[in-house]
Amino acid sequence: MGRVCHREVRIREYHNFLTFSRAAEPLRITQPAVSHQINALEDELGVKLFHRTSKSVRLTQEGFQFTQYAGEILKLSDLSKARMKESRQAPSRLVIGCRNTAELRMLLPALSRLRLEQPELLPVLRLIPFDSLENLLTEGDVHLIFSFRESAPQRARYRELTRCPVVCVCGPEHPLAYREQVTLAELREAGRIAVCRPPICPQALFTHQSQAVGDRKTDQVLFCDHQEAMAALVETGYAFAVMADFPNARLPGLRHIPIPECQPLSFGAVYLSGETAPALRRFLDLLQESMADKT
Numbered sequence: 001m002g003r004v005c006h007r008e009v010r011i012r013e014y015h016n017f018l019t020f021s022r023a024a025e026p027l028r029i030t031q032p033a034v035s036h037q038i039n040a041l042e043d044e045l046g047v048k049l050f051h052r053t054s055k056s057v058r059l060t061q062e063g064f065q066f067t068q069y070a071g072e073i074l075k076l077s078d079l080s081k082a083r084m085k086e087s088r089q090a091p092s093r094l095v096i097g098c099r100n101t102a103e104l105r106m107l108l109p110a111l112s113r114l115r116l117e118q119p120e121l122l123p124v125l126r127l128i129p130f131d132s133l134e135n136l137l138t139e140g141d142v143h144l145i146f147s148f149r150e151s152a153p154q155r156a157r158y159r160e161l162t163r164c165p166v167v168c169v170c171g172p173e174h175p176l177a178y179r180e181q182v183t184l185a186e187l188r189e190a191g192r193i194a195v196c197r198p199p200i201c202p203q204a205l206f207t208h209q210s211q212a213v214g215d216r217k218t219d220q221v222l223f224c225d226h227q228e229a230m231a232a233l234v235e236t237g238y239a240f241a242v243m244a245d246f247p248n249a250r251l252p253g254l255r256h257i258p259i260p261e262c263q264p265l266s267f268g269a270v271y272l273s274g275e276t277a278p279a280l281r282r283f284l285d286l287l288q289e290s291m292a293d294k295t
Contacts, residue, residue, distance in 0.1 A: 045062075048060050049063035050063055093124050094122070095126065095144070096124065097133040097142040097146075098126065098146065100227045101228060102231075103249070106146075110283060114283055126142060140272070145270050146270065147268065147270050148244070149268060150204060155273075158268050161291050162292070163267070164244035166205065166208055166262035166263070167258055168190075168242055168256075169241050169255070170255050171234060177255045177257075183259065183260075184212050187212035190240060191239070192221070193220065193241065194239040194241045195213060195230075196209075196223070197223070200224075200226060200227060208242050222238065246267075248291060248293075
C-alpha cells in the first residue's frame with residue numbers, strides 16, 4: 001500500500017506532460033524509470049492509467065479518477081506537515097493528576113518556581129479520583145500522579161518526595177487542641193472521629209484510624225468517602241481525624257498533633273518508567289525541595 005501511495009502522487013505530476021520523457025526532466029529521473037513506475041502501478045491496480053501512442057500519452061478515465069485521489073493525498077500530506085509544525089511551535093505541557101485539594105496546595109511552591117525557570121512550559125492540573133488517575137497515567141494522558149508508596153502502581157516508577165508523619169487533626173476548640181502529642185489509646189477516649197477506608201487512604205493509615213476508633217459506638221464514628229469530607233468535618237468541629245501530615249498543605253487554623261507511636265508514611269510522585277522528560281525531572285526536583293523546606 002505504501003508503494004501505491006507514493007506512486008499515485010507521481011501520477012498527478014506525470015499527467016501534466018504530453019510524454020513520459022518530458023515528465024522525467026523536471027523530476028530528474030530517466031524516461032525508463034517513469035515508464036517502469038507507471039507500469040508497476042498499473043499492474044498493482046489492475047487498470048490502465050494512460051492511453052499511450054508513439055507521440056503522446058493521455059489519462060484514461062481510471063487514470064483521471066486516480067489523480068483525484070492523489071490530490072487528496074497531497075492535501076493530507078500538506079495538512080499533516082502543517083500540524084506537525086504547529087505542535088513543535090506550541091508550548092510544551094506537563095499534565096499533573098491530583099486526587100484532592102491538599103495535593104494541589106502541595107504543588108504551589110514548586111509550580112511558582114517552575115514558572116520562573118521555564119515560562120514556556122504550561123502545567124495542566126487535573127483533579128480526579130485515584131483509580132481513574134492510575135488508568136490515565138497508564139494510557140499516557142497524565143505525566144505524573146501522587147501516591148503513598150504502598151498504593152503506587154507497580155508498573156510505574158516511584159520517587160519519594162517526603163515522609164508524612166501521622167497526626168491527630170482537630171479544631172482549635174477541641175479538648176485535644178492544647179496537647180503537644182497524643183497516643184492512640186488517648187484518642188480512643190477523645191470523642192467523635194472521622195475516618196475513611198482504602199483506597200481513599202493507604203492501608204497503614206486506615207490501620208491507625210481503626211486503632212484510634214477502638215470500641216466506640218456507631219454514632220461516634222463518621223465514615224467518609226473522600227479526604228475533603230474528613231477535613232470539612234474536622235474544620236467545623238464535628239470530629240477529629242487521624243491523617244497523614246503534609247506541612248505545606250495544611251488547612252489554616254487546625255491543630256496537627258503528632259502521634260509518636262505511628263511510623264511516617266512514604267509519599268511520592270508516580271510516573272511511567274519511560275517518562276524522563278527534562279521538564280518532569282526538574283519539576284520533581286523543585287517539588288522535593290519545596291516539601292523539604294516545610295518539614
